[in-house]
Amino acid sequence: MIADSELILNADGSIYHLNLLPEDLASTIIFVGDPDRVGEVSCYFDRIDVKKGKREFITHTGVLRNKRISVISTGIGTDNIDIVFNEIDALVNIDFATRTLKEQLTSLDIIRIGTSGSIQGNIRMGTILASEYAIGFDALMQYYVKNYSEEEKDIQFTVINHFGTLGFTPYIGSASKRLLDQIAGELPKGITMTAPGFYGPQGRSMRTRNVYPDLIQKANAFQQQGRSITNLEMETAGIYALANMFGHHALSINAILASRLHDAFADNPKEIIDRAIRFVLERI
Numbered sequence: 001m002i003a004d005s006e007l008i009l010n011a012d013g014s015i016y017h018l019n020l021l022p023e024d025l026a027s028t029i030i031f032v033g034d035p036d037r038v039g040e041v042s043c044y045f046d047r048i049d050v051k052k053g054k055r056e057f058i059t060h061t062g063v064l065r066n067k068r069i070s071v072i073s074t075g076i077g078t079d080n081i082d083i084v085f086n087e088i089d090a091l092v093n094i095d096f097a098t099r100t101l102k103e104q105l106t107s108l109d110i111i112r113i114g115t116s117g118s119i120q121g122n123i124r125m126g127t128i129l130a131s132e133y134a135i136g137f138d139a140l141m142q143y144y145v146k147n148y149s150e151e152e153k154d155i156q157f158t159v160i161n162h163f164g165t166l167g168f169t170p171y172i173g174s175a176s177k178r179l180l181d182q183i184a185g186e187l188p189k190g191i192t193m194t195a196p197g198f199y200g201p202q203g204r205s206m207r208t209r210n211v212y213p214d215l216i217q218k219a220n221a222f223q224q225q226g227r228s229i230t231n232l233e234m235e236t237a238g239i240y241a242l243a244n245m246f247g248h249h250a251l252s253i254n255a256i257l258a259s260r261l262h263d264a265f266a267d268n269p270k271e272i273i274d275r276a277i278r279f280v281l282e283r284i
Helices: 035-042 078-093 150-163 177-183 215-221 236-246 269-283
Strands: 028-032 047-054 057-064 067-073 109-118 128-136 171-174 189-194 229-233 249-259
Touching: 028 035, 035 057, 035 067, 035 269, 078 236, 109 177, 109 236, 109 269, 128 150, 128 177, 128 229, 128 236, 128 269, 150 171, 150 215, 171 236, 177 249, 177 269, 189 236, 215 229, 229 249, 236 249, 249 269
Parallel strands: 028 067, 028 109, 109 249, 128 189, 189 229
Antiparallel strands: 047 057, 057 067, 109 229, 128 171, 128 249
């Protein structure tokens, strides 16, 4: 039996942060960072049946072409991904009445639609890119036991050697091969680098001095069996690693709004994000 302090429920029986009941959640879920972007996705649904929210976690569940879909805003960063992932897994795999694991576990499909900056010169702003793997430069997976595939171990080994004296151990997560084939077949693919912040952790400096001042240049030069680090953002590695750990399927679709090599930002970000949303919804 799972203790009250581990599985925290609200007075109405909903999960603590997401404020959702098990019946509120679909088995296909779209993650977005920005709470305002939830409506930008759900406006394409044929109907919306559930609208709930608490703090930065907004959920709309509805139907598109007879398929039930939930859209959840996670907020920024893998610390929030930790909350959202544990709670959606609890919603489908724990019996709230008995506080025990269900005998038959459910595997969810989770697609992140997020914004990102490219760190390769051949990836233009406006590109829609799929993350085949993700490297976590944050601390989330220092707290979990995850089984790594041989490919993930090889990438991790190469990352550690390439970046040199890091004060932490990067972790690796993989996209669902099924979702890659289903949704991202024709998209450019790469390795995504996930940072725990927007400024120093992504090599930005306005009035600060960074411990890793050449982070972008190092990432740009990374190669592993023909793969390169293509883009930089703040959630994908946490999503992939937790999905791999829990047995869910996850895919991150990145709308490239910035070029870190060319110090440029797109002048039409809303249009690029909407194109990524429509691309995913057409294939989901």
